[in-house]
Amino acid sequence: MTHSYDAVVVGGGHNGLVAALYLARAGWSVAVLERSAAVGGAIASGEVTLPGFVHDLYSTNQKLFLGSRAYADFADDLTHHGLRFRTGDHPYANVFPGGRSMRVHHDYAQTLGQLAEHNAEDAEGFAGLYEEYRTFSPYLFGLYGSAVPSAAAVRQVVSLLRHHGVRGAAELAHTLLMSTRELGEVWFATPEARAMAACWGMHLDFAPDIAGGAMFPLLELFADMENGMSVVEGGARHLPRALADVLTEYGGEVRTGVEVDRVVCRNGRAVGVRGTDGSTLTARRAVIANVGPAVLYQRLLEFERVPTQVRGEASHYRYGPGTLMLHLALDGPLPWAAGDELSRFAYVHVAPYVDDLARTYAESQAGLLPVEPLLIVGQTSAVDPTRAPAGRHVVWIQVRTMPSVVRGDAAGTIHGTDWPEVVDAMTDRVLNKLERYAPRGRARIARVTAYSPQDLETADPNLVGGDSISGSHHLAQNFVFRPMCGHHGYRTAIPGLYLTGAATWPGAGNNATSGRLAARRVLKDARRRVTH
Template sequence: MIGGGHNGLVTALYLARAGWSVAVLERNATVGGAIASGEVTLPGFIHDLYSTNQNLFLGSQTYADFGSDLSRHGLSFRTTDHPYANVFPDGSSVRVHSDYERTIGELAKHNPGDAEGFACLYQQYKQFAPYLFGLYGSAVPSSAAVRQVLSLLRHHGLRGARELTHTLLMSTRELGRTWFTTREARAMAACWGMHLDFGPDVTGGAMFPLLEMFADMENGMSVVEGGAQRLPQALAEVLAEHGGEVRTSAEVDRVLCSNGRAVGVRCADGNTLIARRAVIANVGPPALYQRLLEPDQVPAQMRRKSRGYLYGPGTMMLHLALDGPLRWAAGSELADFGYVHVAPYVDDLARTYTESQAGLLPVEPLLIVGQTSAVDPTRAPAGSHVVWIQIRTMPSVVRGDAAGTIRHTSWPEAVEPMTDRVLTKLEHYAPGSRARIVHATAYTPQDLESADPNLVGGDSVAGSHHLSQNFIFRPMSGHSGYRTAVPGLYLTGAATWPGAGNNATSGRLTARQVLNDLRLRGWASCSARCRWTAGPRPT
């Protein structure tokens, strides 16, 4: 297994449970990829460095299969029943609680039309969510995916399928206009699209908000107690119980092939690992077909397609150590919410998306303010807080500044004035926030890619999720599923269906694909050991 992100670890875990000898090779000193945590501001302040909301993993089939084992190795979650809110320049807010009646009541006070729209959209979510989540948990294309579609048709007919398809193909702007009355409620929906790479006017952007708005309402918002790093650590420890190995600081620079088939890997230090059954890579298609494989090992058409794999705009992360909670102008109780979105409105999101795509530092970036220690108080010393801010969307390469005030065009120079812009915006919505900051640490899009090469250009979702690169077109047209163009070589991770998110689905489905292929090839036993050659065994 190349790469120790959560999907790579999950693939390895399912294969080890099936009796395979599995080795996971991770370039970094620790496993986890974009699920990581650390004391990056001050000692005692534990920040989730990249992803923080772990609802998808908590609700995954992998957690259902291995949850008790993971718990034995220290994995636990803290959940808030105040999942998310939006705040606005006039001091108002829109809030979603796990208590549905309370949510509807507050929306009705804001605007009766918003409450009615939210309730009607929620009914559509409840009607169709079982089929959507079933589809997300199935390989695409597959007989399981077809069964989900047939079940939808059987229970809701063509009219229901047409209604759902119409909603899913909407942009987030269209979703808001269809269901909500005020620009505040419309912004609430559109912000969720920006978590991926769906600007307000991108077709198909409504799919993620439809699921996320209501799944987070029903389940609250969960973080890993003590830091996100405990999730991949627990996966690695359960893997070891099943006989699997994890080797860190072991960067793979070549997939080895023989007679047109993948047979092993070579590490940057010269060591090689020979695999009898399969090589699985938790990387993006460009890295696989352009870097890890020799040109003569890849069909020319596949190399050409991999060069066209699209990445979304970049992300900037800001980690704050505070001497107290944020004091939101919209009300002190907002300090209890897992996420607070600071947009403020749909038009601002659209400008931000366009500016970042043009290489410009945006004037009004979206701030996704994660109040981690409000959910998990163990993250900071008593009376103190950690705040996680994901800043969307950002240019991967800076060509200028939309506001015309930042003259720098390299991220190492632009990060300080951009951080000041973010903190100035936060100060407007949470007065006194600057005075509460004890220490701040910023990660640019370049820093994200350096930490995890799958986050190319700081794209936090490891590849665009637009319709041309989603569903049966993920990762590429003619290359859906988890097999690659090289026999014996498989691809897993966010570049494959169902894409980004800590749901572990890609890892689980990749393991299933590998096991099914080996059964079809007639391998009765897959327990033979991998062999290290051509150098000392890594420690």
């Protein structure tokens, strides 16, 4: 059976849904095909520990989507379909041995006061770096929301030069090209403050000594302070569900449980897709693939359709290290040694120090289970109390970084080289580490569920090797080089076929930017074909 549409989107992650939504609003007939039983990709939630405990399975902080242009464009529609957010005013903290901590509040004065109590030079450095953020963040966020390269991106650079000159632009470039270790050493005096900055780089794949790692911490340190941390009320799954509902309202179609195994081409152009069930959907104007470049060029396209050079480049697309996810149902808040107030923070980073982060990254890249992995402890029910029964809590722990393929254990105590063999022992290591900073916390755990890197890829094939960011963000694979050199701008090597998702600029994060910009590219190309 064949159905015909103006555009077909392969993959119902949030970027695929957003791209379809913009096309539908422009009057196009659009179908989104999703292999899983529900849309959302890495934005999902469920009761995976005990009944009544709703956990975000993968991503949890939806601040980027809440602040996105896509949300602004469709906020009323999304709210009408049940999408609501909860935002906490205690964004993040770091804990250290001896019951010490560093805390960043929504209240800047309170944050600066607590930093000054820790160390006057750290407070001075935080204030100075905040001034740099306030000066340059409008241009960074403007660039972040523009296609790269594009006239819009050039306008951001020209505006930067006009207002701050070559000296100001050079100052910004110098900061952005730093590693996170360098950023900390330039601006902060103590190991604790330096670790606070470096932890944000590990959310991506920026170990402390990788050039270009400073951009993400520069933005996250202060954007989270200014805006707080936001989660979807009742569970992350309500975000993609609302997008799908609004798309349907605009006349689009969403089909789940439909796996695409081929992009159909004719006369050198993408003209539709074929499902594993034999069904075919014709795309009169565009096919948009919300997948990684390797999947697109090596699996979804026939071998002879892809230029040899492109196939080779796609095979070298680099993925970052893996992630282990732990979901905890608790009988009470975590009893942090640094004080009860810590249980109110959306994120608590447990590193503890920069050298620990560097060692962890090196171990995971060598295929070893790390001795002291970074724990990003998301206290979801502190932000959204609807997630758990009264007096009880859900905690989300993203463990960074992990080997995608296990070759051994850096500590020499865990035996096995397959994730199903080692996941329980690695979970125990993580919980033991947590116990050192939240004594007696393990006694409050009613149930724990672990998702290994292998589990993450099984749930979402875009998370190759359990890479939660869908591809390395190192400089050689970022900006105009994302996903590959010469393949920016959401077009692919096949006319009529476009790419969206975290593998394209601006990369990981639930910002919806890639979906919006991909749709804009499709609409511009369609207008150009009409005029010619």
